[in-house]
Each structure stands twice: as C-alpha cells, then as structure tokens.
Amino acid sequence: MRTVFALAMAAAIALPTHATAQDATIAEAAEQRAYPPLFAAEMAQAETFVEEMIAAGVIVPVPRDPGGGYTHEQHKRNYRAMLLAAQLYELTGEPRYFGFVREMLLEYAALYPTLGEHPARANQNVGRLFWQVLNDAMWQVHAIQAYEIIRDELPAAERERIDNDVFRRASHFLSVESAATFNLIHNHATWATAAVGMTGYVLDDEEMVRSALYGTAGPGEAGFIRQAELLFSPDGYYTEGPYYQRFAMLPFMVFAGAIERNQPELRIFEHRDGILLKALDTTIQLTYNGYFFPFNDAMRDKSLNTAELYEGVAIGYAVSGDPALLDIARFQNRTVISPAGLGMAEALSAGEAEPFRFRSMLFSDGPDGDQGAIAVLREGTGPNHMALVAKNASQGMGHGHFDKLSWQLYAMGEEVVTDYGAARFLNIEAKEGGRYLPENESWAKQTIAHNTLVVNEQSHFYGDLALAEAAWPTQDWFHVADGFQASAASIDSAYPNEGVAMERLLALVTVEGLAQPLALDVLRASSETPVQFDLPLHYAGHIMRLGFDLERYVDTRPVLGSGHGYQHIWEDGRAAPDEGESFMTWLLDGRFYTYRFVPQDGLEVILGESGANDPDFNLRREPVVIQRVMDSSDATFVSVLEPHGLYDGAAEQTVEGDSRIAALRHVEADEYDVILIETLAGETVAVAISWQNDPAASHRVTIESRELAWQGYAARFSLGD
C-alpha cells in the first residue's frame, strides 16, 4: 500500500519528538483504516462531498458572477473539493481522487491564462476568478495545498503546465499585480501572502517565498512576518475583533505550518514570543458558550464551530500538544483530514483532553499593546458562568464600532447585556445580496446602539473613522481577586469639540448572601461645556417590574431622535425616578435580572426599542433603557445589574422573582467615589474608588462613621450588617 502522508506534509509541523510519535500513529491508523471516530466521521463527510463533485464532472466555468452567484459558488466548491480530494488520496491511495484533482487543475491551467479583470468587479481590489482579490487568494491557499499532494506524481509536462499557467500566474497576480493589497498590514494581505508563500515552497521558488514573508519590496514594512508583528497585540488580540480574528486565523496558521515544515530555522511558531499560538488561544478566549463576543461588525451566530478554527485548532495542537485544545475540538466535534487533524483526533480518542480554561484575562490592543484593551472578567465555569466583557480597545479599522468603554454581560448561559453586532444577513440574497445593510452604518455602528456614554446625541468621534482611528481608551486598571474583579478605563478624546472626559469602572462584586455576583458599573464624565449625557443599556428579556412610575406611550410611540442611531429608537416611556424607585426587573430564559441605578440629580429614564425608521425590516427589535442627564457639565452613573431567582415553567415554580437589594447608594467623598450596596438581609458591601492607578498610593475615607482604607485604584469592603 501507499505510504500515507509521505510527502512534505507528512513531515508534520510539530517539534521533533512530538512529530515522530504522530507519524507512527498516522501510518498505523491508515494501515488498519482504524481511524478515531472524529476523524472517520470527517473523512466520511469529505468522501460524500467529493464523490458528489466527481459525479457532477469537472466544472470550471468562465468567471462571471458576483458573490453568491453561480460561477462564484462553483469556484468556491472547486477549491474545497480539490483540497479534500487530495487529502483523501493521501489517506486512501484511490486513483479517482488523484485524477479529479489533476483534471481540475488542468482545466484551470486552460482557463487562467485567458482571464483578465473579473467582469463583476466590486471595488478597486478586483480578482481574476472572483469579483474581489481576497477570494482569489482564498482559492489559491486551498488549491496549492491540493497540488502539493499530487504534484510529484504528475507527468513532467502536466506539472510544468500547472506550475506555470496556474500557480505562477496566480502568484504574480496576487503579489506583483495586486501589490497594493499584498503589502498591506491587513487580513486580506495575510491570505495573499499565505497563497504566494505556500506556492513558493511547492514550486521551490525562493523569490515567491521571500516576497510572501517580507513583502514585494524586500524586508521592511510588509509581508507575513510583519503582519504577525503588527496585526496582533502582544496578547494575541486582533484589532478588528473576534469575528475577524477567527477569519484571519486560517491563513496565519496554515502558512505558518508550511513555514515550519520548509524553513524550520525560522522558528515561526516561536516568533514574537509565540504570538500565533497566543492568538489562537485568544480567539478561543473571546467566546461565551462557544459564541464569539459579537462586538464590532460581527455575525452573532458565529461560534467556534467554524471551518477556520477546525484547521487552526488542529495545527495549534500539532505544534503545541496542548491538551486543552482537544477540549475545543471535542466541543467542535469536527476536524480536518490532514495529518494534524488525525494526530489530534487520535489524542482525543486516547482521552488526553483537558478542560480549556476560560478565565479572567486582559487582552491589550495595538502592535505594542498600548492602544487600549479588551477586559474579560469571568466568575465560575461551565455553561452558566458569568462573564463581563469591557471593550476598551481601539477602533479596529473600518469594521469597528463607535463604542469606547462599552460592555456586555453574560449569565446563566445567556447574553443579558447585549451587543447588537452587525446589521447584516450574510449570504441572504433578499437582504442586499447578503452585504452589510444601510442600518449597519445608521444603527449598528453608532454609539447609542451600544452600552456606553453618548454626548449630545452624537456618536463617539462624531462617527468619523479617521478621528476614531487616531485615539483609543487607556486601560487604567485590571484586577482579579476572590469576590472582586474589575476593569477600569478612560478616554478624553471621544468628543474633542465638547472636551468630554470619561472613565468607567466595571466589576463583578460578590455580596454576602447573594448566590451570584453583581455587575457594578460606575461611569463618571465631565465636559468643558454643559451637554446632554445618555447612558444606554441594551438588554435581553421581558419587563417584569418597574420600580418607577413611567409616563407610558401606549398608543403613540415617539421616535427618540433624528440621527446617530437615535432615529431608530421607538420610545415606550419616560420617568424621573426617586431613590428606592430606580430599578427595573426583567425575565430572560427562566432567570430574573434587576438593573438598579442611583438617581443622580436631574436623572431621566427612557425606555425604548430598536426598529424605528427601518423601512425594510432590517433591524431586530430589542429593548433599551437609557439614563439621561441634561444640560450638565458632569455626571456620575452608578448602576448595578443583579441576576437572581428562577422561573421554572415546567414545575410552575418561581423563586426570588424580586431583587434582594434594599439600597444602592453613591457617596462622593473628596476625590473618591464610594458605592454602597445593601441587601434585604442586611448585609452591606462597599466599593471605594480612587480612580488612581498607583498601586502604592494609600487612600482613606470615612463613610457614615466607618473608615475605609485601601491602596490603589479601588477596593471592596464587607461592612456586615
């Protein structure tokens, strides 16, 4: 029988000892066709798909259609089919798989030289096979991997034809002719350099490899190596956010795997303190119950179950042998049919998985880690754990939203304080062909659509991208301790015209006698001129109880405003609550949540819902509560979100449907803010904030004849009853 995975790929990408063990396993498994269940299932899926493609015949149409159209989808199917067929050939030695890849590549060799600019060009970055060059790069990343497997067994003439008429031409197009994209520091360039670099290794073309690694102009500010240095922060955070980080991981991991096999001396996986594996870990950490935090332009239904991460997790495991990655593969219940996928599936079957630890972490943003951060606070483990996400990162390029210092909260398996994500229905023809919708600009990106401060009904940076990209918050503090986890950040450049400064502490605070921690939110803002401050909270749930009397708009619903997203909010009512009334309780999936806030001077509360001025029904209709202070040059918003109780419809049982907090108070003492939380059972917890991140600085304040003393930014005190 054939030597399985005998070609370059079989050298694997792991450290020597690890690789040897893996190779032995692969050969053995193949000989007996005794694949572990996960791998066998994946092979079966691949076989079904490839057999369908073989049965349909090799179809390589002349490019014509834009995204979603026939020729677009056919070329996508073709590159998936070629890679899977080649991998199946490696595994089974079946000549039909070899023949399919060979025939298809010969068809592409006939087609490619005839191509000019794609007729359905969408923007300046036009492709050949596809309407945009990005898709051409994706095609090549897949096709070159297929070609690598069959190339040595082709007759010389065919090999030469495919080398020259497909891959050299395509590489020239991606690197030289599309140099503008190729030399960017951007995920599109990562795809392009991966395509060209991997082609260089297969064709043994040093210049191709060099330009992929270092850019077309030679070592400097471009190429794959530089991308790995600039696109990720030192903590492995990709500036566009988790949704795009996931997308970028595939070319990063696949090309790095090829570099490791071909130029192990580059130690690519050790580059920059192991940034690629760190980025993989960070990608996974930026999820709750498998779903990516949906901030910035993100599809909310995107989870760890995505093709990019099947590949990424397999390669990551091959390199690191980290048993926690097996836990992720188990969650995914999918893999890839490469040597890396087989090695991982074997280890998983051998019971080597260990739990992936989702934990409280700070992810700095920016190449040097100094452009803000994403802070993730987690309490507990498993599907019901609590997670608070503070978005103190930089703008994240064109897909970024104008929401500095925003946050989200997850509890009991649900997103309770929500981020809208992108206004888009991916690939749904009826919704503008699946592209970003107009409401993505007019609503999803605007500040009022997020959980952060809006001044004068204008978005941060007035919605100006250039202004937004030039500034970012400062992550002032990050603190993880039993009973008190916190993140604090500030920014004074979001409203340069008004001279607004804002700082915000977000924390998970344990309170004696309460089963779950509270989410505490203290946001203080000042302005050089009197302004209107709005602090929205977007939540999921059905209102159960309002503490305040609401002027309720039951038969006509005003629209809240006229721009910057305000035009999309229907008002349900307004209130001016007193102390003791300033709370509301909602029910979500059998759990209650009470949002409680301190009624600072002049506070008005507005309840509303998204969906106004939405002619094409593009928006989801979701509730929002807004705390508003008008005509003021400073404001401090103190709020607490309290998960409580249980509603079990099956058992007809309700427990603790009402808040267990008696009072939430805010005391300003000198330069300090002290928050007092009193439970109905009589326990009191205080959180004292200095707003100064000098860990050595001592602070002291006397509140109601109790003295609170602490060092550093903030502290929690159990005051008993």
Added chain:
Amino acid sequence: MRTVFALAMAAAIALPTHATAQDATIAEAAEQRAYPPLFAAEMAQAETFVEEMIAAGVIVPVPRDPGGGYTHEQHKRNYRAMLLAAQLYELTGEPRYFGFVREMLLEYAALYPTLGEHPARANQNVGRLFWQVLNDAMWQVHAIQAYEIIRDELPAAERERIDNDVFRRASHFLSVESAATFNLIHNHATWATAAVGMTGYVLDDEEMVRSALYGTAGPGEAGFIRQAELLFSPDGYYTEGPYYQRFAMLPFMVFAGAIERNQPELRIFEHRDGILLKALDTTIQLTYNGYFFPFNDAMRDKSLNTAELYEGVAIGYAVSGDPALLDIARFQNRTVISPAGLGMAEALSAGEAEPFRFRSMLFSDGPDGDQGAIAVLREGTGPNHMALVAKNASQGMGHGHFDKLSWQLYAMGEEVVTDYGAARFLNIEAKEGGRYLPENESWAKQTIAHNTLVVNEQSHFYGDLALAEAAWPTQDWFHVADGFQASAASIDSAYPNEGVAMERLLALVTVEGLAQPLALDVLRASSETPVQFDLPLHYAGHIMRLGFDLERYVDTRPVLGSGHGYQHIWEDGRAAPDEGESFMTWLLDGRFYTYRFVPQDGLEVILGESGANDPDFNLRREPVVIQRVMDSSDATFVSVLEPHGLYDGAAEQTVEGDSRIAALRHVEADEYDVILIETLAGETVAVAISWQNDPAASHRVTIESRELAWQGYAARFSLGD
C-alpha cells in the same frame, strides 16, 4: 429487611400477570438496592428534598397567605414531602421517614379542627388550609397516599386521631360542606372526588367512596364516574384543551389506580372503552417536541415534563404495559418513586421502550363527540417533523378562546404559525401575583389574536361566553393520505347578528420537487350584510422579503383599532398587492418560510405587531400579517405557507432563501374551488374542493382544458409541467 411495597399499593394496579412480574422485580431490586438509573435518580432527588424538610423541622403554620405566600407554599411543600417521605419509607424502611410523616400528620390533626374559612379567600370556593378549595383537595390527594403507607403501623390512638381530626374532617369539608364544587363536572371536582374517594378506601369508609364515585346525592349526574364520562370526548379529548387536560390527568389516573386496587370489579380502566388510557394517550398526542399545543388559556412553556404526567405515565404503563409510554418516560427523564414508577423504570432499563407514534389524528370534542374537534396533521417524524393543528373544537368553558377554525403550524422544530396562549406569568408576584393578566381578556382571548376570521373587528360570539358555549364548529372532513392530508370544518353561528357562515380547509400538500409539503389554507365566508373580513396570521420570524410594495409607517405607528384586541396591534404598514406580488418571506431559526396568498378583489394587507396599549409591558411583541376585505358579503382567502431552504450562520451558507413557487391561483368553477400551485421548476399541483362531505358524490370540473374528477370533499392532482 422490610417487605418492600407490602401494603395495599404493592398489590399494584396492573392486570394480574403483569402485576406479578412487577412485584417480583420490585422486591428483588429493593433487596439489592439495585434500582434502575431513572428510579435511583428520582429517589436521590426525593431524599435530598425530604432530608431538607426533616432538617427544617415539622412546620405546619396557621393558614394566612394567598397563593404564592408563605403559608400557602409551606403547606404545598408539606404535602409533597409527606408523600415522598412515605414512599421512601416503603423503599428503605428508614424510621426517620416514618417518623416525619407521623409527626406532620399529628400536627395537622392538632391544627385542622381549629380551622374555619381561609382568611385570604379569593372567590366563592374558599378552602381551609388554602385560599381556594382546589388546593385543599390537592393537599389531600397527596396526604392520603402518604397516610395509606404508614397508617397500619401507627398506634391505634394516633391512627384514630389522624383518621378523625384530619381526613374525616377534610373529606366532610370537601364533599358535604363544598358540595357545590364536589358535584360539578369539572376538573376541580375531579381533585375533590379523588381526595375523598381515596380517603374512603384507606379509612374503609364506604359512604365516602360512594359519594366520590357517584356524587353526594347518589348515582346520577355527579361523581368521578360521571366526570370520566362527561369531561372527555369519546376520543379522550378534554374540552378545556391540552394545558388543562394535563392538569386533570393526575387525579383521574391516581384515583383510578386506587379504584383498581380496591374495587377491581369496577374495571375502571375499561370503563367507557378505556377512556382514561385513551385520555392519557391524547394528552401526549397534543404536543410538538414535547410541548403542549398552547391554545386556549395555556402557559406556553408547559411540556410533557410536568409532575402530573410523571405520575400519569407510570400508572398508565402499569395498567397497559404499553412500551410506547416508556418512550415518553425516556423523554421526561423523570418518574415517581411508587411501585408503578419502579416497574416502568425497570422496563425502560431493560430496553423495552418502543417509539411513541405521533400521528395524524382527529380528536372529537364533547361528551358524545359531536361538538367539533381538534384535527392534527403530521408529516414525517422526529424533532423536525411538520404538524398542522386545526382548532375546530367547542369553547372549552371559561378558559376557552374565541377562535373557531383557528390553526397553528409547526415545522423544523419550531412553532411557525403561532398561538399566543395565555397572557399570564405564572407565580410571578410582580405580574398581578401570577394570575391571569387583564391582557388575557383584552388580547389573548380575542379572535384577532388568533389565526382565524374576524368580522367587523369583533370577536367570535362578540366575546360573549354564554353565546360561545352554546355553539361549535362542525368537523366536515378529515383525510389522511400520502401527499395530501386535510381537515375541513365550518361554523355559521360565530356572528349571529351579521349571519356569517364560514368554512375552512387546511391541508398539508406535497408538491413534486419541493422537499417539504406546503400548508394550504382555503377559507371562504359569506355574510347576510356587507362586512369587513380580516384574516390574521401570527407568525414567528424576521421578515426577509416582501413581494409587495408596502406603505410603511416608519416614524409613527398607528394603532389598528379600538377594541376586541385591535387596540393592542401597532401597524407597520399597508399594501394592496397584485398577483405575483402577494407573498412575504421570513427567517426563523435557520429556515425560511414564505406566506403566499391570492389577491382577491379589494384585498388589503396589513403588517403589524402586538404590544400597543399595554401599559405594564404584559404582552410579548410578536408580528402579524392581516388579509383584509372591506364592505363585502363574501370572501375567499386562499393562502399557502411554504417552508424552504436553510441558513447556516456557522458555515456561512444559505440555500434556497427564496420561495420555489411561481404562482398560486384560485379558480372558482361552479360550486367548486380549485387551487393551482405552480413551482419555478414547472410542476403544477391542483387541489379541488367540492365542500361536500359525501364520499360517494362525484365531482368534475374543467380547468384550462384539463379535466379534474374526484369523489368526496376534496382531492389533490399532480398536473405535471
């Protein structure tokens, strides 16, 4: 060791051979404490709860609070704890469990004689331990089962005390003092007769048993036997609907079990052709993926996972040995720790379960089966099967909704055409103490809140219960065949003032080339005077595409009307669609649905959403589309609901996001209606309706030079392309 289940209960309730086998199993299992996993888990849960109750001490407070209050909940906990403790005593012989039940009953013996009318009386049917007599009966149904287990081992003096001061007094209260409730034909009376009858068996009191079986006035129009004859239709349908049917099953099954043990000569489970087991089967049939069809006053989160049905399924299996009930127990993953529960759990562990067959069935309503019906059409099996529910039943007493000829549709695991259920948040103090909300009357019960015809913006029977109870639809036809399943019904008494007659055919129609059947809805109505006809469809999903140009209300949303539920609908827009434009597509949970209708003369389409005039945020906000014909004395609404395609956010894949139907046409030919459905692929299917349920009558019509000939009510024709 103790003989397990040696007392009366151990005689079991099954047929002799079955019972013997079960007894042997029980003794054996107990000796080894080798219980099957389901039973062992249930015991562990019971032990945890009972140990907590024992640790808290015996607490029997003087009654004071209404539903949800402290004394109410404590007495509920007490009766659950007594029954479980007694059952645990049977299983383990632990004296602590015996002692707990004994002590608690002695406390009740001290308390009960001191009680008069409950201080928090809610209505005329006031209880002693609870605010309403129903809860007293529920208490006794549980307590007497506990007492039965320990009674023989009590000292004579204690036995006498508990006999007299608890159970004789309580039985006297339920039967003699509350005779008005006791002699009703109503589920409250079922609980009361069960309590008194089971007490009679335990105390060996023939008069108690007699009055429970036949009413306090002797054999005649009351008592348990008469209830079993009048409350269920011959098909085992309980007139209030599935939600209340579930609730009624517990006393029916538990008391019947006791009758079978004590008076096997009554052959209670064979009474009226086995009505009780039939009713159990019907209860289960009235679900989709485990959830009860939520029509009439129903909590939508109520499923087969409910205490009443754990008991019901166990007893039902003990009697019938039907292996399909094991499938239900497997779904529930819960049981009861009685002999019946153990026998069932043993059989389940032994792998004896067979799939419960959910199938297309007609359930007649009314004691004689002549007061309309519920028709259920199912296509396929498993969690993704399609189910159409036609509600052609009688009013169903005070919890009935005014929605004659309404329907629901389930597909791909979801309720697509929806029923609102009740406007109520059960047991949630903040929502009117958990009682039915005002919006239950003003919205949930009104016709416009359902999927059926509304005339002149008034509900059926003008919302008058007495009028509604005096009339019901006629189930004209029910037909189950490959490719065409249908239900047809009519009513001419819903609008007596206007003289409106309406008849409706609802069908699942297979169309060549479409993966799933279509739901076809043909409703024709006539009126003695010109009226306004409104046909609403309440659906779940997000609008993807409108075939018609909508006059869209984007910045002010009118309220649709002023009464009969219309005051609760916000308008989103109106249209007057032409042929070819008369459709809309929405997305729900990864699947697309297109609602398509024939634009009959003068048709106006209104899109709206519930939630207007809802000051306390009591309503869910859900979309509706209304077909309207004004100032007309007849109308025929022809509509089709088409499930199609797939949206997979994880794989970023969309398939068939648009309808595959090219045209929907309605041809009136003589007295016949013919519906033509043409697909984009060129297939045509016709449904021809004679509206005459004479199976022998022949019909013939020529449509576009094709002759369609059929017999009976209606038929489907494949016309090819």
